[in-house]
Amino acid sequence: MMMLVFLQVLGDSNLFITLMNYAVITIIFYFLLKKYHSLLLNKKLMLLSTIYCFIVLTRTMTLVKNNLTEQILEMAIFSIVTLITLLLVVLLIENLNHQIQLQRELRRSEKMNVISQLAASVAHEVRNPLTTVNGFLQLIIRDDNITEKQRNYIDITLSELNRAQSIINDYLSLAKPNNSSTQLINISEELAKTVELMTSYTNIQNIEVETSIEKLLFINGNKDEIKQVLINIIKNAIEAIGNDGMLMIEAFSKENNITVKITDNGPGMTKEQLSKIGTPFYSTKDKGTGVGLTICFQIIEQLKGSIEVESAIGKGTTFIIKLPRYQPPSTI
Ligand SMILES: Nc1ncnc2c1ncn2[C@@H]1O[C@H](COP(=O)(O)OP(=O)(O)O)[C@@H](O)[C@H]1O
Ligand SMILES: [Mg+2]
Known part of the structure; x- marks a missing residue:
């Protein structure tokens, strides 16, 4: 925006090119937004600087082409100031986001x-x-x-x-106090057993279960707790589907993590519902307690893992559980 005002003041004739530049950047950003959010702070700053340098470069080229080289210095100074401002704003926003997240976590743990x-x-x-x-x-x-x-x-x-x-x-x-003992668990086995346990529900409700579970995936944890997490999430998926549907259960190892994905083609959740799941006593079911997912989040957090949930109304929901892969104690 500031750049546009600056160009107006200069009586720039290539406003169109600049606008095009911004439009392209906006479109690229729109598609990269999700990836951008998952980047670390220094990578974000690097990316923004690179894109900004690209804008400056095209401006310089236009100025050179139009024999307006005397304006290059002015533009360079202005660009540097804008870049610094931009980076400061990004830093400020990131800091604020971090603070908000910390506060939210504090409130949750107090509750x-x-x-x-x-x-x-x-x-x-x-x-x-x-x-x-x-x-x-x-x-x-x-x-x-x-x-x-x-x-x-x-x-x-x-x-x-x-x-x-x-x-x-x-x-x-x-x-339960968070001091349960941990042991070596073959999560492939536990997952297969849980799916088996649930067949009585899935058969009655005509739900097709597809599994793709890699063998011998090991984690460190408490067997009963892990089972409880798997049962809670799979049961939720079955309850969400109701009658006739598909349940997909995957487990694989990637880098230092074991990932378990549970996907249903149930009704899905709105953004608002998504933000509420895991909150104690939040339930949309007549006979629900709203405790199941709270426990799941608690157990997985304790094992230094994470649960991500992706959901789309009318399409379904995927729960992605990531747990650190079992690291055998180093023998010297
Ligand atoms: N797979 C899913 N699809 C749609 N909604 C879900 C799914 N899993 C959980 N939910 C929503 O999250 C809420 C909380 O789940 P949970 O903590 O297990 O409590 P409960 O099952 O007792 O309602 C559910 O009431 C439901 O609205
Ligand atoms: Mg439940």
Whole structure:
């Protein structure tokens, strides 16, 4: 913009070329935007400087071509000032983004602490009476004197009780202190087992499951926790699809990471929904707890991994779990 004003002041005749330049840069930037965001700060600055130098170069060439060499010095000074301003602005924005992210993380961990304590106390208190009720119902159902109808009612009560217990177990995992021991895990095996475990759901709901799992992918972690993450995410995908659909499960090793990708062709999520997932108690389901993904994020974070989610409305959702590959302790 400043450049355009500057050119106007100079009475530039090549405004069109400049505009074209900016248009091309804008289009390139539009397509590179996603990649640009994933770059490190120094790479971003390098890229911007290179593109800017390219603009300056074309301007210089135009000036030389039009025999306006006396303007080159002016333009050079102006360009340097603009470049410095541009880089400073980028630095400022990056700094601000970083601050916002830190604040968000702090708020999240504060919230998690409160929730963990609350969940621990409530879940413990409720679990004991539920176990007692479950025990007595088991005794009653074995009694020969009850009618078939009564047996039916007790069956329903037991299954609802089981549901309540599994919800409470979810909350208890939320409250578990983060000091579980880690071991060597063959994630290929765990993933295959989990998929097998889920076939009862996928068969009933007519969901086709495709797998592409590399063999012998090892990570460091806690087996139960990893399984819980896989089950939670796959179950969410199955619940999202409903009836008739496709579930794709991939696992591979790349650089020092093991990547697990779980893709469904369900309804997908809006940007707003995407920003909320993992927040404790956020659920769009009637019978959802909104705890599943919170636990997943917590477990993966603890293992120094990451979960990325890509989703498009009407197309589906992909969960990408990245975990550091198992590094055998160096033997000297
Ligand atoms: N694969 C998916 N497709 C669409 N929405 C999803 C998917 N996975 C999770 N979600 C959304 O994230 C919310 C939170 O998930 P979760 O923490 O597991 O809680 P719950 O399953 O109990 O609702 C879900 O209610 C749903 O709206
Ligand atoms: Mg869930």
